[in-house]
Amino acid sequence: MKECVKNQKNEKFNTYLQVYKMQIIRSLTYKFDVYGNIIMQSIIMLASAFFWKALYAGNDSVQGVGVSDMMVYTVVSSMISVVLTTNVERRISNSVSKGTIAIDMMRPVDIYKVFFAENLAGVTTLIFQNLLPILLIGSIFIGVPVPASKEAFLLFVLSLFMSFCINWFIAVIFGMFSFKVIEMDALIQVKKHLIRLLSGSIIPVWFFPESIKNILSFLPFVYLYQLPLDIYIGKYDSASLTKGLIMQALWVVVLYLMFRFFKKKAEDKVMIQGG
Amino acid sequence: MKNLFKELLHYIDVTLVYIKMAFLSIIEYPSAIIGWLLSNPIQFIVGFATIKFVVAEFGSINGWSYGQLAFLYGLAVISHALSMIFFIQGWFLGFYVIEGEFDRFLTRPLGVVYQFLFNQINIFGITDLIPGIIVFVYGCVKVGFSPSPANIGLIIVMLIGATLIRGGIYVILGSSAFWTRSANDFGQYTQEIFDKTTMYPLSMYPESLQFILTYIIPIGWVSFYPVSGLLGVEEIGIGSAMSVWITLLVGIVVMCVAGFVFSRGIKRYESAGS
């Protein structure tokens, strides 16, 4: 009996592994997408670097951040944006609008785990396809982004993993709104812009007024980009680091609970409608 | 000549029906209205606030005062909004190719480019327009730009040119799908690049990049050159009226190139299925 359960578990895991593999193949198929994405993302990164260089002309350090830190910031931020790529909200809303969600949910696998496996696979491919080329291009044209210390790098990886989870849970919760709202495009845009502007991905939160910085520290956005970037550059002390990581972990938990809650509600709704 | 006029009237007539249908579609999805009303203004108001924070920290951006930046930013957002209303389909050209959506356009007695761009007019682009106008008017007041008829005329001509440049670039990028047959949508990247290069002075970038953005991918003409000309912030070697008319000319040229690339592409169109 025990053996059987174990086998079943293995089989399930293999299913997700299969999904993961298929997705990697799928993402490799479109050559043009790959090159196009690298070129576009590199242009954006270079433009950012020039932007900050121009701003820093005549200023050695602003808010305790020097121009070389800002260059590291630009390159690493571009790399993080690769890791935080997801289209799970669109996957869910498409499946709802096409009416296939009921079938998806009836399957003997957990559809959200399938989505997660797909997403993880997507990111794995992207690390080779986009992240490394961007790192290379950034290192050549902007400067090698050296982390502040070994310890900083390890903490960065930990924090980035939590960023990935926060990003994924936000996306999946947004996707579940499509059970209520037919037209998701606008909502996805709202989310995208909020993250773009409030997470520190484009303009570091350092340059925001103190009051806004305070408010942002209670919202999940800064834990997507700003915190891992702070850690990478070494712009932290033990107090701010502890506080940051605890808040980040807290957001992972809160969003996970919200995800569970909405998942239950969504399932009930599909059951009542009968597909 | 008379025939051409009749053709034009016909296209205007059909456009009016398309606009009516766009409004009717919006009413079908009330939740989307709220979404767009929130999303687009948030984007640009927060975007503008960040410029304010940056200027507060760094003083000025490459010699441009806060008011001048608002003027530049406002105009850039307005032309962005106009391009979103009329040319947003360019972002989705890949999708049209993959899904065989051009079948429908090709079996109707109207220009294919026209049908492609206008079959779904994006009325929601208006929600981008409003924050753009607010910031622009604020900028006008700050820099003391007088709303004389001549000035308003120049601004309109400039906006037409800028919108055509943006739209032309969307269509050119989108047309790549005829060759690649991939539905990748570069909209987000395109917008980010446009944001970086039209909402801040181009002169802050290295000269090589300025050269590219002036002569090869003429994004500089979307906002930087005409605004520099109009406000006299930077020495660009041409008068204010001249800079505006060149913008229009560049817009027309980019659009023609886009039309050429598109028409070459549509010949390779292979529909969907077998």
Next chain:
Amino acid sequence: MENMIEIKNISKSYHVVKKGEGIKGALKGLVKKEVKVIPAVSNLNFNIKKGEIVGFIGPNGAGKSTTIKMMSGILTPSSGEILIGGKNVKTHRKEVVQNIGVVFGQRSQLNWDLRLGESFELLRHIYRIDKTSFDEMIDTMDEILGIKELQDKPVRQMSLGQRVKGDLVAAMLHSPDVLFLDEPTIGLDISSKYALRKFVKEINEKRGTTIILTTHDLGDIEQLCSRLIIINNGKLVEDGNLEEIVDDIAPYKTLVVEYYDEQIPQHEKCEIISTEGNVAKYRFFKKEITAAKLIEDLGKQKAIKDVSIEEASIDDIIRIAYEGR
């Protein structure tokens, strides 16, 4: 009768990117792309006269849709030319499409979000149809398909049958001389199929519309098509009316005769293909002798207990045509 459609030696090939298998193949594809040229249609020649209903049939992937798409201006032939109403489709696209209607069974030209009437209204403006002839056409269509009760329904709420009705009307609004129907009956229930067939017959009779349809439905073929064009592997295999094709593919019938005993008589104009006890099967060519004459001749030699005639079914005929003889 004048030719409505002239197909002059057209060919069309597709370029397909070959993809490798598995992760290795996908990685390889990133570096090098192999392009394969696949011919879809080769050297097709035929004419269609005004007022004909032509069934364009063939197995999946035979090139039917490709040909219909070339005729309706969606695809351009790699070589050869297509004239509709004497005009070249490639060089006079707008004029030609003003005179044709197209319905693809698997795809709609109607606006998904809006009520059906809005899509009609748009087409009225696109094709410059004046209000009176538009209203007349809607009336006619209402008689055949009962379209008026659907006009206020949003297309996304329609059943497939209703949607196809909407698409048929949409294709007819500008009174085209030629109507292309690509698998119009696919997925339809019996009553919707009936409505569609009635529609095809009536507009053909009343308006003289030339109709070209592709289908896999034998009912469509039997009931509608005055002429069949069968293509396979992109080449024309058969062209003619149903009887002609049957005569061509299966020019013989089989007469089964049961006698009172096992002595089976012969006949010089047919061959015995099998005997089983007192039952014999005679195969005869329709051109050489009629069944009645054969029965009469055989009856003179031996008393006959029972007869029946076996004929190749349309099913068989089409299958033989597809598979090649």
